[in-house]
Amino acid sequence: MVAAVEDKAEAILHAALELFAERGFHGTSVPSVAERAGVAAGTIYHYFASKEALVNALYKQCKGAIQAEALSNFPFDAPPREQFRVTWSRLADFALSHPKEFAFLELHHHGTYLDAESKAIETRLVALGVATIQQAQASQALKMLDPNLLLEFGNGAFIGIFRAAMAGRLPFTKETFMTAEQCVWEAIRA
Amino acid sequence: MVAAVEDKAEAILHAALELFAERGFHGTSVPSVAERAGVAAGTIYHYFASKEALVNALYKQCKGAIQAEALSNFPFDAPPREQFRVTWSRLADFALSHPKEFAFLELHHHGTYLDAESKAIETRLVALGVATIQQAQASQALKMLDPNLLLEFGNGAFIGIFRAAMAGRLPFTKETFMTAEQCVWEAIRA
Amino acid sequence: MVAAVEDKAEAILHAALELFAERGFHGTSVPSVAERAGVAAGTIYHYFASKEALVNALYKQCKGAIQAEALSNFPFDAPPREQFRVTWSRLADFALSHPKEFAFLELHHHGTYLDAESKAIETRLVALGVATIQQAQASQALKMLDPNLLLEFGNGAFIGIFRAAMAGRLPFTKETFMTAEQCVWEAIRA
Amino acid sequence: MVAAVEDKAEAILHAALELFAERGFHGTSVPSVAERAGVAAGTIYHYFASKEALVNALYKQCKGAIQAEALSNFPFDAPPREQFRVTWSRLADFALSHPKEFAFLELHHHGTYLDAESKAIETRLVALGVATIQQAQASQALKMLDPNLLLEFGNGAFIGIFRAAMAGRLPFTKETFMTAEQCVWEAIRA
DNA sequence: CATGAATGAGTTTTCATTCAT
């Protein structure tokens, strides 16, 4: 059955997500993924050619999900302040509703086991962010600094908040993220 | 003899630093550390009881170094704006002069293999940061938000800048960090 | 239906022949046989009880084919010189027209996975050869040496020529074999 | 100790020789080699980088041994008849005193796992054989046929005799081989 | 102190075989 196939692959991806997010790629064994997914070790190799293929599939799925949530219907015509708020809010929604996915992406975006395609997704996203920032700079809404600096600044701040919230040092709520949003805006606005 | 002992231990720690920072704890084998350190695999076990003991020793050493550089002679009597600038500047100096150490700390502060003592250092540092922030808030220099939020915000932004610089997406210079410093200040000041 | 059944079984045997001849029994996986035969892995087990049963079936088929080609209408009444030439010529024809079958037989006649029946075929053939040689010796056409020696000698020489021809070190032609035939005759004749 | 090291490596090579000769490369597992050698499975990888490296090392050692036995002090100045007898006799001595080595070489010289260096040894030997045959032809001692045919003919016959003797169908004695030698000479002489 | 050979449990991966569909 198609449903069964998708269920198995999904179960494997889900188990892998949890374990990779917790212990990292090298800290997670294929049998442990199989056990948590409730399948035999060999079964994983019916769906994924190798452990590397598994992380990459997971990475693409998660990156796709965050992109879909964060960038669909981007308010191109809204003013920069609004664009920033919406983007940040959507990222917060994603992080709140998919903390494991977010943690996984955060932990693995530098891995040597990521293939070219996986890395390309990240690169495209950064390029999109930079372009949006440049537009906002053109309308004098943002500081005239290196767009990469503004981007990485916001990105880093978001991740810092997320990590602290996951560790219990901050409430893991929308409010926490939106409070930070206001701060970041003050940091980057012209 | 003492010098030789320290040399070997130091060589092992240095090799471990590079490899752990590059490939992570689980991605680094003890023999590979031995090889890079120019010692036999067994020698590592004269200085460190286990691979876990090795990371922890390294973690403590690096955390101690960053603490020494960032917090010695902290300008307790300076105004908050100055305190922040000095702290950020010193962190930047450390990150610029010890990028491997900084990357290592960044990559490992969540590891399940860190022992209680290692985690305690981090906790103490956070407490110190929070206390300093609260003082600055008392003098109405900073926003009246959860001090943890302000702390993690700044921390995250710093790390974001550092990572981007290491990846070549930003110039790896003091200027990059100090430009970001001004932004962060605008984000957190009252 | 019957045609289809034979087709599938035949396809499996053909695929197995190629792969076993190329890579040997242990070097060939059942799924790879299935893939080359264009059937599902499970289908193989409808026709053959196991991988061992498959090699044995193939072995018997090939041995039967070579026997049919080489021994049908054996010229019992011809003089030994003629009998030898005919036998050798027919073997050459078989090797030239069925190189994979010949190579397969050559590669597998010693396998521990061959069952008693498979081995018995070989034994019977050898006995037949020995008997024929003894007759020729009785008529003083051949050297009075151990018939097994004469048999294995010719057999080995044939295989040596075949292998070298397959490897491209000799032309893979009837002429090559018939030239060798003359040599062998001079080696064994009285 | 050097002796111990050589002993272990030698024990592994010896165990591998027996098993590879019996069951072939793919039919032999590394743990089974370890068990027969009396070492742990992991120990094999201290001496040989991989299972392939192990066969190749063994192949080179055996090929070297047979070359040393068969070709040292080759009687370049003797007449062809004598050269042939000496060579065959030495090969027979080797096969009789090192049957496993001979069987191993016979079984593996076509393997896809043999590296370039291993294959080169074989190629060089064949070239040497061909050159010697050509000289003998120049002095009209041998038939004026393709030297490769004469070489492979003799080689095949030798192997046929060897195999039959190993299988118990012929006495495994020097006499068996030397009787065959006389036959081969009659096959190839002018 | 220092070595590095040796271990054996653990890793990733393959594969002969089964079985629900």
Next chain:
DNA sequence: TATGAATGAAAACTCATTCAT
């Protein structure tokens, strides 16, 4: 009859750790 997903045992190989030297 045919499929191919699923299994789990076993393969090749790695590695943290020990210990005789």
